[in-house]
Amino acid sequence: MTTNRRTLLKRLAVAAATPAATGLLGGALTGSAGPTGQDTLPEYAPVPAASVGPELNADGYYVGRVRGNLYWVTDAYYQAMLLTTTEGVVLVDAPPTIGHNLLRAIDDVAKANGMPNKVTHLVYSHSHADHIGASAILGKDVVRIGHTETRRLLRLDRDPNRPAPTETFDDHYVLKVGGERLELAYHGPNHSPDNIFIYAPAQQTLMVVDVLYPGWVPFKNLAVSQDIPAWVKAHDVVMGYPWQTLVGGHLGRLGVRADGDLQKQYMADLDAAVRNASATVDPTPYFQKYGSSGNAWAIFKTYLDAVAHQAAEPVIAKYTGTLAAADVFTVDNAFALLESQRIDGGLLGPFGVRP
Structure with a gap:
């Protein structure tokens, strides 16, 4: 079947x-x-x-109150945030894995609060299809809001499932609807060139996607981020907000401030381990084996893989049982950080200028 x-x-x-x-x-x-x-x-x-969130319902989603009129919905893989108001619902992101369950969740909370269930505004955290690829199911009348760069990227992508924002901003945007307020801010590129921060001050809740992963290690290759140094710095920007609840955009539970502290420590440990491995792994065997045949890529691959594996080993041992998937993605994350240290930081190791 x-x-x-x-x-x-x-x-x-x-x-x-x-x-x-x-x-x-x-x-x-x-x-x-x-x-x-x-x-x-x-x-x-x-x-x-x-690390596990609340149990999903029979339709495969969970919707719960964060505080006041602010709610979140998850399918255990992705998350969206919704704000009920007297004028309608403000939705932040539309992940395609949740899909039409977004509409069911919106109907659930709107009815429970005696509010209109029509989505009036959709905020894009950033342009990536895995977070906003269900935008089209909301129809054409929704006011879509995103960063100026989000509009540029979506116009290039020309994806009918991700209509470009109708309203954009460069640095800050305050959305007021039906007595509720969201503060949107751009702090520069991090995971993507356009990733923004969405803060609900009355609810002390921050939504920022693909930076913090409460209860889990970051996704493969440090969230496949396009600017690794800026992504690392974004952790401090996140923790600079006075939030008590975090909607991270992925997985099955909300975050608390201790989650941010823990991921920062994971990243500090990973950084130290990568630097140590870079200084201690002997490149000689890799040059000897592959250099005579002129296979430069084999030298790079085997040496860099060896550094990433050595760096990951103590970090995996420390965080297994504390952060989910420490043994799944830490080698990949070590490799991404190693490459950033080489390319962005100039720590070229055996591939630098030699005497």
Whole structure:
């Protein structure tokens, strides 16, 4: 029997919401073996119970109150934020994995509060399709708000699922709707050239996407960020806001300030480990083996991989059981940080100017 995408996502999301479950978020997938066979898939450490969010409903989503009229919705992989007002609903991001469940969640909270369930405004955190790819299901009458760079990028992409913002800003934008307020700010590039900060002052809640991952290590290659030094600095910008609740855009739970402190410590440990490995891994064997054949890429690959693995080892040991997926993405994150240190920081190691 063929399983459609929505059914599969629902099954996986329900499994991910269970602390003891294994699967995409905590180990090898269970069930019938895939084309390559289940026994070929790697095993990973269990997801800590503290990293798991609330249980999803039968439709594969959870919607809950943050504070006052501010709510959040998740499918255990992605998150959106919504603000109910007397004039309608302000939605922040429209992840395609949540898709039409966004409309169900909006209907849930609007009815519960006796508010209109029509979405009047949609705020884009940034242009990436995995966070706003369901924008089109809201129709053409929604006021879409984003950074000026977001509009430029979306006009280039010409994706009908991500209409360009109708209202843009460069530095700051205050959105007031039906007695509620959101403060949008651009602090420069980080994960993407256009990623913004969305702050709800009355609710002491900050939404910033693809920077902090509460309860988890950052996604592969430091969130596939386009400016690694700026992404690292964005951690301090995040912690400079007086928030008590964080909507991070990914995974199944909200963040608290201790999550920000913990990820900063993870990054500090990873940085120190990468620098130490860069200084201690001997490049000689890699040059000797591949240099005679002129295979420059083999030298780079094997040496840089060795540095990343050595750097990751103590960090994985420290954070396994504390941050979910420490053993999944820390090697990739070490490699991304190593490359940033080489390219952005000039720490070229054996590939620098030699005597």
